[in-house]
Amino acid sequence: MFEGVPLTWFLIVATIMFFIGIYGFLVRRNLITILMSLELILISVCINFVAFNKLLYPQHLEGMFFTVFIIAVAAAEASVAIAIIINIYRRLVDIDVEKMKEMKY
Amino acid sequence: MINFTYTVWIILIPLIFFILIGFFGHKFKPVVSGIFGTTGLFISWILSCITAYQYFFVVPKVEETYQTIIGYNTVWLQLTEKLHIDLGVLLDPISVMMLIVVTTVSFMVHLYSIGYMQGEKGYHRFFSELSLFSFSMLGLVVATNIFQMYIFWELVGVSSYLLIGFYYERDTAVAASKKAFIVTRFADLGFLIGILILSFTTGTFDFITLTDPKGPALMQGGSIVFLGLSTMTWSMILVFMGGMGKSAMFPLHIWLPDAMEGPTPVSALIHAATMVVAGVYLVARMFPIYVISAPVALDVVMYVGAFSSIFAAIIACTQFDIKRVLAYSTLSQIGMMMFALGVSGYGGHEGLGFMASMWHLFTHAFFKALLFLGAGAIIHAVHSNYTYDMGGLRKHLPITHITFLIACLTIAGIPPLSGFFSKDEILAAGHHKSMLLYIVEMIVSGLTAFYMFRLYYLIFWGKTQHYHHTPHEAPKVMTIPLIFLALGAVFTGFIPFSEFISTDLKPFESHLELGIAIPAVLVGLIGIAIATILYRKETTIPETISKSLGGFYQAAYHKFYIDEVYLFITKKIIFNYISHPVAWFDRHIVDGTMNGISWVTNQVSDRIKGFQSGQLQQYAWVFVAGALALALAFIYLWTF
Numbered sequence: 001m002f003e004g005v006p007l008t009w010f011l012i013v014a015t016i017m018f019f020i021g022i023y024g025f026l027v028r029r030n031l032i033t034i035l036m037s038l039e040l041i042l043i044s045v046c047i048n049f050v051a052f053n054k055l056l057y058p059q060h061l062e063g064m065f066f067t068v069f070i071i072a073v074a075a076a077e078a079s080v081a082i083a084i085i086i087n088i089y090r091r092l093v094d095i096d097v098e099k100m101k102e103m104k105y
Numbered sequence: 106m107i108n109f110t111y112t113v114w115i116i117l118i119p120l121i122f123f124i125l126i127g128f129f130g131h132k133f134k135p136v137v138s139g140i141f142g143t144t145g146l147f148i149s150w151i152l153s154c155i156t157a158y159q160y161f162f163v164v165p166k167v168e169e170t171y172q173t174i175i176g177y178n179t180v181w182l183q184l185t186e187k188l189h190i191d192l193g194v195l196l197d198p199i200s201v202m203m204l205i206v207v208t209t210v211s212f213m214v215h216l217y218s219i220g221y222m223q224g225e226k227g228y229h230r231f232f233s234e235l236s237l238f239s240f241s242m243l244g245l246v247v248a249t250n251i252f253q254m255y256i257f258w259e260l261v262g263v264s265s266y267l268l269i270g271f272y273y274e275r276d277t278a279v280a281a282s283k284k285a286f287i288v289t290r291f292a293d294l295g296f297l298i299g300i301l302i303l304s305f306t307t308g309t310f311d312f313i314t315l316t317d318p319k320g321p322a323l324m325q326g327g328s329i330v331f332l333g334l335s336t337m338t339w340s341m342i343l344v345f346m347g348g349m350g351k352s353a354m355f356p357l358h359i360w361l362p363d364a365m366e367g368p369t370p371v372s373a374l375i376h377a378a379t380m381v382v383a384g385v386y387l388v389a390r391m392f393p394i395y396v397i398s399a400p401v402a403l404d405v406v407m408y409v410g411a412f413s414s415i416f417a418a419i420i421a422c423t424q425f426d427i428k429r430v431l432a433y434s435t436l437s438q439i440g441m442m443m444f445a446l447g448v449s450g451y452g453g454h455e456g457l458g459f460m461a462s463m464w465h466l467f468t469h470a471f472f473k474a475l476l477f478l479g480a481g482a483i484i485h486a487v488h489s490n491y492t493y494d495m496g497g498l499r500k501h502l503p504i505t506h507i508t509f510l511i512a513c514l515t516i517a518g519i520p521p522l523s524g525f526f527s528k529d530e531i532l533a534a535g536h537h538k539s540m541l542l543y544i545v546e547m548i549v550s551g552l553t554a555f556y557m558f559r560l561y562y563l564i565f566w567g568k569t570q571h572y573h574h575t576p577h578e579a580p581k582v583m584t585i586p587l588i589f590l591a592l593g594a595v596f597t598g599f600i601p602f603s604e605f606i607s608t609d610l611k612p613f614e615s616h617l618e619l620g621i622a623i624p625a626v627l628v629g630l631i632g633i634a635i636a637t638i639l640y641r642k643e644t645t646i647p648e649t650i651s652k653s654l655g656g657f658y659q660a661a662y663h664k665f666y667i668d669e670v671y672l673f674i675t676k677k678i679i680f681n682y683i684s685h686p687v688a689w690f691d692r693h694i695v696d697g698t699m700n701g702i703s704w705v706t707n708q709v710s711d712r713i714k715g716f717q718s719g720q721l722q723q724y725a726w727v728f729v730a731g732a733l734a735l736a737l738a739f740i741y742l743w744t745f
Contacts, residue, residue, distance in 0.1 A: 022729060025722070026722055026725055027722075034722075097722060098720065101719065
């Protein structure tokens with residue numbers, strides 16, 4: 001399907017996605033958006049794994065498997081995180097990270 | 106050879122009864138604990154009598170000398186190979202004699218207290234503390250080494266503190282118990298330092314090694330000199346300081362009159378017959394050291410004893426609280442015992458003073474306990490301590506009257522009562538040593554006769570009081586000890602004491618010296634005669650005399666202002682010039698440094714705590730920026 005697409009292109013896409021994720025993680029104040037940025041970072045790493053595996057070591061499958069693991073773990077992590085966020089919302093009626101200072105100092 | 110291991114039970118039985126009564130006494134009727142404690146002391150008393158009989162009459166003497174026997178010994182603290190602290194039972198003539206004195210008086214006082222303390226709150230507490238005291242005192246007299254003595258010495262102090270403060274709801278009793286404890290503790294500081302110096306120079310705690318006149322201990326320590334006196338002398342003076350505190354010698358006597366706040370049986374047992382003579386016993390126990398390697402310390406003992414005896418006798422003439430008169434009389438008599446020790450030499454007839462001191466200790470225990478118990482019966486009857494609430498009591502309290510009279514005659518030294526013999530020996534010993542002090546002691550015995558009979562007439566004769574309710578004689582349980590002790594006071598003078606007690610454990614002959622006995626009796630009779638003239642009937646002569654004496658009488662009445670001097674020294678000088686600056690230093694310099702450090706830490710952390718905002722995004726920013734900076738730095742380094 002991707003015959004002839006060079007490795008660099010995959011890496012460029014993954015890097016762009018990674019930094020978009022980092023940017024979102026750093027500047028957004030909304031917890032849900034932060035979570036989404038985190039997913040972007042994870043997925044960009046997954047792309048790297050798959051691309052290296054496919055184009056450099058086609059006879060191996062470790063990269064593929066690792067990606068599947070990451071996706072599964074990310075799903076679990078997302079569900080826990082969303083549960084926490086819902087709880088926070090119920091309590092504070094807000095999901096702005098800067099306002100989460102109940103237990104500070 | 107007889108096995109003396111059973112002697113350890115003389116000491117342990119009161120301890121067991123202390124624990125039993127202390128923990129379980131409140132579960133039974135009060136009188137049960139009284140009977141229990143008395144039974145315990147009765148067993149101890151029987152055992153002591155058996156011990157004395159076996160020691161003096163059954164154990165064979167070697168070369169006409171009594172043997173020192175270790176009845177029981179156990180190593181308690183092994184410090185080093187050579188230095189260890191033992192607990193045990195040492196039997197020699199003076200410790201066996203003290204066993205008899207302590208158990209007899211303690212048994213009598215227990216018996217008496219069953220009646221006297223009837224209906225008091227804390228009845229079982231009283232008896233458990235009394236048993237604790239008996240245990241500690243017995244442990245003290247049989248100590249095999251100076252450290253065991255020190256341990257029991259402190260235990261005696263604690264039980265004395267507890268018993269003086271028995272009526273702890275009264276402020277005066279609390280103050281008196283604290284005073285007694287602090288004053289004796291101050292003295293014990295000297296005792297402890299003395300023990301440390303002594304054991305450091307001689308390398309042993311053991312009494313047998315220490316007091317062996319040919320032993321190695323006495324040879325050492327004489328050579329090292331500090332402030333003009335040898336270390337041995339210094340250590341013995343410091344040890345004597347402990348004895349001064351316990352025996353209430355001037356100037357550490359201030360606690361004893363106040364200690365009369367305790368129940369009267371306690372005054373009889375602790376503050377007259379047994380505990381206060383512990384100081385005399387201490388000096389007697391270490392006597393060979395005093396006489397051979399620290400004669401200067403022995404002179405100190407002599408002067409302190411002589412001064413205390415006359416000082417206290419003068420005060421006793423002016424007091425109106427009967428227990429205080431007896432307290433000062435105790436001081437005076439103990440002063441005489443100390444004086445007798447101080448004038449004594451070593452060996453044979455030279456050691457007459459030593460024997461006289463022990464003899465007087467023995468007889469004094471009987472007649473002074475009798476006086477106190479009699480005073481207790483009087484207080485019991487009229488509910489007052491003051492002579493001006495008494496008078497004409499001889500009709501109401503016949504048994505108390507007779508026994509009190511016997512005790513007064515005994516202390517005044519009228520033959521053939523026991524006080525005459527022992528006092529005569531003291532005066533004889535004093536006469537050999539120093540004429541001046543002999544005269545002083547002569548005056549003391551005259552004063553003793555005077556103030557005792559002043560007391561006697563004020564209580565039993567004099568004006569006839571109108572009492573709210575007629576005073577009645579004490580119950581049998583209280584009068585039996587009085588009669589028993591009166592018999593002791595009458596007959597203990599006939600014991601040939603020099604056959605049993607001497608400095609070098611060899612019996613020697615001592616005779617009544619008529620040249621001393623006759624003046625002594627005359628002086629006593631003059632004292633009694635003056636008291637009779639002044640107080641037999643109520644007259645105004647005593648008041649006239651006290652007025653004419655003016656300032657001196659006032660000073661004696663106020664106990665020569667010694668208490669005030671102590672208060673001045675502690676409150677005005679020590680508190681103002683030492684305690685306050687020390688407290689200031691502690692609060693401002695020591696605490697200030699620590700507070701400063703914590704203040705600085707607080708301030709700094711307050712300033713920098715903003716860095717740790719808890720905002721994860723902020724941390725991530727810093728982290729990413731750092732990572733980028735590092736990455737750029739590496740790229741730059743790599744490429745160029």
